[in-house]
Amino acid sequence: MLAMRDVDAIPAPMRLAITPPPRLAGVVRYFHVELDSPGAVLVPASPCPMVTFFVRGGSRFVEADGRERLYGEPFVTGPLTQHFPAVWEAGTTFISAVIEPGQFGRLFDIPLGELCDAVVPLADAAPEWRGTAALEHQLRASADTAAWVALMCDWLLQRLAARADRLARGPAPFMLPPALLALPTDEIAGRFGISVRQLERRVMASYGQSIRDGRRMMRYTRALSRMVAAPLRHGGLTRLAVDCGYHDQAHMVRDFVLFTGLAPKALMAAAGDANGALRLLRYDAASRAIVTREDD
Numbered sequence: 244m245l246a247m248r249d250v251d252a253i254p255a256p257m258r259l260a261i262t263p264p265p266r267l268a269g270v271v272r273y274f275h276v277e278l279d280s281p282g283a284v285l286v287p288a289s290p291c292p293m294v295t296f297f298v299r300g301g302s303r304f305v306e307a308d309g310r311e312r313l314y315g316e317p318f319v320t321g322p323l324t325q326h327f328p329a330v331w332e333a334g335t336t337f338i339s340a341v342i343e344p345g346q347f348g349r350l351f352d353i354p355l356g357e358l359c360d361a362v363v364p365l366a367d368a369a370p371e372w373r374g375t376a377a378l379e380h381q382l383r384a385s386a387d388t389a390a391w392v393a394l395m396c397d398w399l400l401q402r403l404a405a406r407a408d409r410l411a412r413g414p415a416p417f418m419l420p421p422a423l424l425a426l427p428t429d430e431i432a433g434r435f436g437i438s439v440r441q442l443e444r445r446v447m448a449s450y451g452q453s454i455r456d457g458r459r460m461m462r463y464t465r466a467l468s469r470m471v472a473a474p475l476r477h478g479g480l481t482r483l484a485v486d487c488g489y490h491d492q493a494h495m496v497r498d499f500v501l502f503t504g505l506a507p508k509a510l511m512a513a514a515g516d517a518n519g520a521l522r523l524l525r526y527d528a529a530s531r532a533i534v535t536r537e538d539d
Contacts, residue, residue, distance in 0.1 A: 258523070260530035261392050263340075266400060270346045273533050274392050275339040277331075285520040286327040287467070288502035290450065290460045292342040292355060293320050294365065294399075298382050298391065300335030304328065304362070317365040317379060319351070321358025322451040324460070326504040328520075338382065338391045340399060345449050348416030350402055355451035373405075374398055417445035424458050462488045463498045465537060470511060471524055472535040480507055 257278050263271040272291055281300065294317070301315030304327070313332070322344075347355045351369055358368070365375060378398045382391055410416075423431050431454070432442040446454050466487040475483065484495040496506045503510050503521075514524035526534055 258526065258530065259388060260526060260533040261388075262533055264396055267396060267403075270343060270349055270403065271399065272341045272343045274395060275341055276388050276391065277335065277337050277339075278388075279334055279336055280522070281331050281333045281335055282518060283328070283330050283520045284523060285504055286323065286329060286523060287521075288323045288325055288327075288460070288463070290322045290344045290452070290457070290464060292322060292347045292358065292451070293339045294318075294342070294350075295320070295337055295339040296379055296382050296395070298336040298338065300332040300337075302335065303330045303332070306362075314362065314364075317375060318362050319358065319365055319368045320362050321347075321355050321360065322460070324360055324452060324456065325501060327360075338388075338395060340395055345416060345418045347451070348449055349406065349410070350399070354448040356447040359451045372402065374401065417449040419446060419450070419454075419457075421461060424454065424461055428454050458488075459498060460502075462495075463502050466495060466499075466507070467503075468535040468537060470507060471514075471526070472531060 258280065259276040259278070261274040261276065262268075263274065275293075279299075296317045297315050301313050303311055303313045305311050315332075342350070353368060365372065375398075378394055381394050385391060385394075419431070423434070426434075428442065429439055432439045435442060437445075443453060446452075446457065450457055452460065466483055466489075469483060469487070480495070481492045484490075484492045487495070489495040489498075499505065499507050499510060505513060505521075510521065510524070513519055513521045516522065517525060
């Protein structure tokens with residue numbers, strides 16, 4: 244299997260993962276910066292919503308109605324519960340704020356379940372957001388990745404501040420600690436003093452998927468992170484499957500085919516192509532440590 248640590252020196256196109264400042268920690272997981280990355284791409288499933296601004300280029304993909312659409316304007320996505328194919332235009336460069344699971348409600352009024360597996364223009368998802376056009380202009384006028392992150396941080400902090408009073412007067416976004424997912428659903432509901440039905444509604448609104456799907460996604464993301472973080476030894480897939488909560492290796496393979504389109508070994512082999520459709524799994528050492536961080 245390809246040793247992902249052997250690809251630290253990434254020729255263009257390249258990507259960066261950048262940690263947010265302390266004031267955004269817990270809301271933004273990291274910022275993803277994609278630099279001059281054209282061509283077909285396969286975006287793996289992810290529990291994290293994202294807010295994306297293009298600096299150059301755009302993304303073409305087929306919508307639910309079968310029509311192909313080119314996105315070059317800012318957009319927001321909910322969790323992706325399956326792999327998502329797209330084609331990026333020549334020179335495509337963008338920055339995405341990858342939102343922590345459960346924190347979407349700190350920024351948006353839309354129940355996250357409505358955005359599951361969807362790409363929605365930011366102008367439609369949050370028409371009340373101010374400064375979007377100005378931010379887009381500033382991003383396109385700069386060639387400095389640090390400046391892009393700083394601009395996005397300022398914009399997101401303004402959004403959080405604008406919503407702070409409203410959130411203070413209403414219920415906070417529902418948060419479910421990852422460790423509780425190991426418990427039976429009725430026991431989780433009991434800990435919050437609500438019914439199972441209420442629990443499922445709140446989880447769907449905050450996380451965009453059911454508790455059952457959340458458990459499945461957590462196993463997959465944990466396994467994928469460990470595979471990207473370090474090369475597996477011979478026979479390591481079986482141990483990885485058990486450590487990540489799967490019944491066996493076959494169970495893990497089924498999930499990987501659904502979430503990424505490929506079985507684990509084939510996935511890592513395909514990720515070895517710097518210009519291939521699975522290049523999103525290639526990072527330098529510093530970015531890889533940020534992306535593969537596991538929650539407690």
